[in-house]
Amino acid sequence: MRKKQSRSFGFSFIEFILVFFLIVLLSGYIWVSVNPLKIFSELRNIQRLNDLTQISNAITQYRYENNLWPFDKQTLPSCESGGAYIGIDKDNIDLESKLVDRYLIIMPVDPSLKYSSKTGYKICLASGDAIELLAPMAEQDEIIFVRN
DSSP: OOOOOOOOOOHHHHHHHHHHHHHHHHHHHHHHHHHHHHHHHHHHHHHHHHHHHHHHHHHHHHHHHHOOSOOOOGGGOOOOTTEEEEEETTSSSOOOOOOOOOTTOOOOOTTOOOOOSSEEEEEOOOSOOOOOEEEEOTTTTTOEEEEE
């Protein structure tokens, strides 16, 4: 008597587990190499630098057209003291009233802030006649500033 051999054409459970494990391993490797959190924080830092450049250009245009600064330079804190926030609150430097509509469409706000009276950016008096704009909320230990 001959025994019938049954052939199975499907995957065994072990083969399925091995393929699943390889897919998980490869997708984890791709996730770590791409690292979307790092990419998003880099994009926010690029936005911060762009915002500071826009504010700096608007201050420069205002200064050349009006022959004065859009703020009281005598009361501007030094960069060594940490500067002052740009915004419409009482203790902030209000640039919005002088720059928006003519030099800026809207006042740029730090990408990590939502609905705030502060922009999240600082302004300070650097050495000499220079003004510095700072982004103190920069991510990944970057120092983002623009000197005007």
